Amino acid sequence: MSNIIRLLPDHVANQIAAGEVVQRPASVVKELIENAVDAGATEIKLIVKEAGKTLIQVIDNGKGMSDIDSRMAFERHATSKITMAEDLFALRTKGFRGEALASIAAIAHVELKTCEAGADLGTHLIIEGSKLVSQEEAVLIKGTSFSIKNLFFNIPARRNFLKSDTVEFRHVVDEFERVALAHPNVHFILLHNGSEMFNLPESNLxxxxxxxxxxxxxxxxxxxxxxxxxxxxxxxxxxxxxxxxxxxxxxxxxxxxxxxxxxxxxxxxxxxxxxxxxxxxxxxxxxxxxxxxxxxxxxxxxxxxxxxxxxxxxxxxxxxxxxxxxxxFNVAPVLDFQRDSTMDTPYEFLDKKAETPTIEVDMNYNPFKEDSVSMKQAYNPFEHNQTSYVSGSRSSSNSSKGDSFLSKSPFESSRREQIESTNNMYEDLRSSANELDFSKIEIEEDVKEISLFDGALDDISTSKSFQLQRKYIVSPIKTGMVVIDQGRAHQRILYEKFLENITIKQAASQQLLFPLTLYYSAYEIQLLRDSESALKLTGFVFDSIDKEQLVISGLPVHVAESEASIVLDELIQELQGSPSETSFSMNDRIAKSLAHSLSVKTGTVLSEEEQENMVNALFACKDPSISPFLKPTFITMKVDDIEKRFTL
Structure with missing residues (x-):
């Protein structure tokens, strides 16, 4: 295979922007993984130790490099991606500067192992601080392995500038995810401190x-x-x-x-x-x-x-x-004034075919044909009391029988019996009502008439506190009054409570009837696993923490089951970011995050008892004047200051 890496002319190199600045381990990860993708690799493994400060290793099965190319790759302005300035406007590859590897080699210990397809021997090269230590042939498999060790070893000021391992590893994961999402046809693996964080096989998007x-x-x-x-x-x-x-x-x-x-x-x-x-x-x-x-x-x-x-x-x-x-996909409403929603096909019948109904017809049915048998058996109430009529008048021999029938009709007698039964029922009710003694019955009044102003002044004078704008608690004191921000006050109360649970005594936990299963990404699961011990002391009980899910069987007393996912989401978001200047430990960050998530918010209506409890709990704290985020929790207004406002 011919050598493809060469030095760029100066006029082309000058048209390329300033060199890649290695700000943190994630910058190295980005460059090495993108180079592996450009090399046609179908499997890329990233191995990281101590968030990349100690080791960053990228192993791929790409086309590899020759011995000359492996050395030229570390020269400034050397690349295989472009040859002229016009190529900058037709790029399909990732990295193309040609100076990123040179920048990395200047501030770290670099070890390169590479072998081309079909070659008997590969190249093993070691560079420390831009100095070539050794280059020799070695028996290697097809592909390339870059090992970047001791990043910023010769620039201690830059190394001290790096954030915590959690923050730096978050940046590494961000770069890894971006390349992995851009290339679903490549198998990616990420290992951190010996633990597998991601194993992403080739798949669709x-x-x-x-x-x-x-x-x-x-x-x-x-x-x-x-x-x-x-x-x-x-x-x-x-x-x-x-x-x-x-x-x-x-x-x-x-x-x-x-x-x-x-x-x-x-x-x-x-x-x-x-x-x-x-x-x-x-x-x-x-x-x-x-x-x-x-x-x-x-x-x-x-x-x-x-x-x-x-x-x-x-x-x-x-x-x-x-x-x-x-x-x-019916996520957003659609305006269609000609559409009748009642005519929409139900979702479960959307792909079903219409079935033809089966109809059976009795060809022998005749609605005009009389059933002689049934007609003969039909009941006739006058059948046994018929009289003979001659010339339109009844026979005298049957006249008495006819009169007797009309006066004693079965329908008439039944009606008379019902009337008599009803009259007897009402007579019984009247007699029982006369025997009731209403003097012993007490009637509860449903409506109470209250004067708008009677006693109002007395209620205010005896009240210890009241809520203002659903945000502040106003409480009288000897010298005037104190106005408390209920949200910040509750944050301070919960913060000290959670810190006490984590450092001194474990909090009580409420057991769930059914375990709660929550799903997170591999990196988020790792963050929760790192803070598992502190969360258990605050009242969380974890049945298991797997690669993609965690099962919770118990929650702190202050946390409802519906709030568990919200609390943990905000905790993950806090742990992913850089620690604030007010946080001095992981336990402190967890306590602050939980206090912020669970504190009462503006707009929450508090009863008088809840207001009094919050006031008492706040002033029982070690530092009641400020919230965990260094904001004031209350202000005081003296009577003298109030009187000055009324002075003309």
Whole structure:
């Protein structure tokens, strides 16, 4: 195989933006994984230790490199992706700067093992701080293995600048997920400190999303598919009811490259207008395919921002495609004044074929034919009392019998018996009513008349506290009054309570009748596993924590079963971010997150007893004046200050 890596001319290299800046371990992960994809690998394994500070290893089964290419890869401005400036506007590959590996080799210990397909021997190369330590032939399998050890070993100031392992590993996972979502046809594996975090086999796009973010994601997805002359759009958006407070699951891919675009993001939000709750953000996984010469991806060093030739048309097409899918799958309402919803086919009968009814006809039936037998057996009440009529008058011999029949008709006698029975019933009721003694019966009054102003002043004077605007608690004191922010006060109370449970004594737990199963991504499960011991002390009881789900059998007394997922979601969001300046430990962050999630919010109506309990609990805290987030919990107003307001 001929050598393909060469030095770029200076005028071409100068047209390329500044070199890749290695800010953190995630920058190295991004470069190495993208190079593996460009090498045609079908299986890529990422091994990370201590969030990449100690080791970052990427192993792929791509086409490998020759001994000369393996050495040239670490030279500045050396690449196999482009040869002239015009190639910058027709790129289909990922990394193309040609200086990222040189930057990595300058600040770390690099070990490269690579072998081309069909070659008997491969190349084993070691570089430390841009210095070539050794390069020799070795027996290797096809593919390439990059090992980056001791990142920033010669720049201690940059190493000290790195965040905690949790935060740095979150950035590593972000880069891993972006490349994995862009290439569902590649098998990706991620190992961290010896534990397998992701194992994503080759699959379709929907299955890849579900494998990354957990099985519960499948029911949240609404498919998007639109093809025009300008752009082809494919992917999924999340249903509005599953919108989150964070912006985690939002991905744009242009020609299989992850990008960030505030302009396209606004188009998505516009399509969801009127469907989202305030403060929530939709999830989306959108893949845009455009001609390579219609975009410019060389406007940002990290290549996450691009420039489109026709942004307005792209905005309109994306917005319309999302709106169409939301309406098509009955997620968003559709205005159709000619449509009668009662005529819609039920969902369970949508694909069923109509069945022809079977009709049986009695060909011998004749409605005009009389049944002689039944007619003869029909009852005639006058059959046994018939009289003979001669010339229109009755016979005298039967006249007395006829009179007797008319006066003693069975129908008439039955009617008289009913009337007599009814009269007797009412007579019994009258007699029993006369015997009742109403003097001993007490009647409860349902309506009480209350004066609007009587006693009102007395109630206010005896009341210890009252609620203002469903946000503040006003309580009198000797020198005036104190106004308490109920939300911040409750945060302080819960915060100290949870800290006490974690550090001193375990809190009580309420057992669930049926275990609660919650689903999360592999990284979120790892965060919960890391904080499992502290959560148990606050009252959580976990039956199991598996790779994609956790089973809860007990909750803290303050947490309802319907709130469990919300509390844990906010805790995960807090643990993913950088610790604030006010947090000094993992236990402190957990206590603050739980206190923030479970505290009463503005608009909550508190009874007088609840107000008094909150006031007493607040001033029983060690530091009642500020919330866990360093905001004041109450203010005081003295009588003198109030009197000054009335002084002219």
């Amino acid at each position: 929907r299955q890849r999303i579900v494998n990354v973010f957990g099985p519960k994601t499948n029911e949240k997805l609404v498919p998007i598919k639109e093809t025009t002359e300008i752009v082809s759009i494919e992917g999924f958006v999340g249903k509005p009811e599953f919108a989150k407070k964070s912006r985690g699951e939002q991905f744009f891919f242009v020609n299989d490259r992850f990008i960030k675009s505030a302009y396209l993001h606004h188009a998505v939000l516009n399509a969801f207008e009127g469907l989202l709750k305030e403060g929530t953000h939709p999830s989306y996984f959108l893949y845009l395919t455009l001609p390579a010469d219609a975009i410019d991806i060389n406007i940002h060093p990290t290549k996450t921002e691009v420039k489109f030739d026709d942004e307005q048309a792209l905005y309109a097409i994306l917005r319309a495609a999302i709106k169409h899918s939301l309406g098509q």
